[in-house]
Amino acid sequence: MNQESASATRVAIVLGADGRIGNAICHALGADGLTTVPCARDAAALEKLRSELVAAGADCPRAIAVDATDDVALAEAVAQAASLGDLAVAVNNVGRGHQPTPLADMPLAEFDSVMAVTFRSVAVAVREEVRAMRAASGPRAIVMVSSTAGVRGAPGMAAYAAAKHAIVGLTRTTALDEARAGIRVNAVAPGPIESGTIMKQDESVRERVGGYVPLGRMGTPTEVAAAVAWLASPAAAYVTGTVLTVDGGRTI
Template sequence: MNELQNKVAIITGAGSGIGRAAALLFAQQGAKVVVSDIQEEHGKAVVGEIEKAGGTALFVRADSGKPEDHQALVAQTLDKWGALHIAVNNAGIGGPLAPLAEYPLDGWQKVIDINLSGVFWGMRYQIPAMKEGGSIVNIASILGQAGTKFSPAYVAAKHGVVGLTKAAALEVAEKGIRINSVGPGYIKTPLLEVLDEATLQALVGMHPIGRLGTSEEVAELILWLASDRSSFVTGSYYPIDGGYLAQ
């Protein structure tokens, strides 16, 4: 079943993790995928995977912390395929870990630029390019609903993504464009590779389901929100967290 046949989709941060999984799944479902990432080698590798499997993809290097890169990303998409139906604003970083009163100012700014402003800038250029039936999925986090110590920038940014998604969804609902956010729990992605085994096991223990999630599981939820199967869903926040927020 090709749920996204003839659809054009932009996915930021698509060189690894959740973005990569979504790109591969979207292509499998018939979409033309614009793989965007700041890491050119990783992004081009994902395009290669898609093309090897018989799909269609284009790599566009973009820094999600720069508004001009978002503008260029949408412009190149329209130049290549003449339309934009789906956007997944996924690019993000973890940022420094430190108490708020000692948090590095440059670290705060970088996290906000990429994780929050990057979603704003993405939608700012994506929305005008979309016609009725378009869908935008913003990747937030369980930390868009809950807090944690020593990550004030990340928590603030992800809370902001949830609120920004609701505000934007209300603005464009009458135009037939839907905007939703997803809140992954701790997922086995490169963001967690810097942690030691004891810390990883502690994270596992926070999830009642007894394990971390996978990028492929999150991609399935993103696909549903991007597809016509979720045609009456907008302005919503969907956790995918192994029970984390139910506690």
């Protein structure tokens, strides 16, 4: 490795950065010294996040508004991030849920939409991220955000669970494919977390959900972000192809 590549800027791209978990992941990676590039559909939320990251002392030269289901735009977003230095970390926090509905009662258009956003967009992203990382040097890591629905059943959530299970398969297979290239690929599987639609529920509902968890509470976005940051860091240099549940013991 020459001196120029050794000192190259280490860049992290975070897809799905406009939600509470994505926001926390960006802050965690920025605090770890990575040049962080948040990406999501909500341009206003991204600019607010970028301002917050800069105010916190993180290097965030740009935020990229992108529809993850647009293959061309997604590839361009990865290319823009990689143009800033060595693409060292990629976090794929993309997905959408659906109303609990048995598969037999779900319109196929809804099923296709969930799969397109929650799995296919991630597969396309990984394809582009791996290509960029093969041209980089130093430690490189991809972290997927799956779900406990990706390692167990979830009543009425066939499309979402299938997509999240597919992400687990993609994680393990890509880890095998890219191990000799020095690219580690892992996933986190969050359980009940204080984010998304659950935060629109009454506090009593959130407390009830937390009561089902062995640790007696819901998790926080910061706790998910800490797991992601660890998997992306040199501290996890011998970890690849794993799925780390962040669920307060709910899965067991």
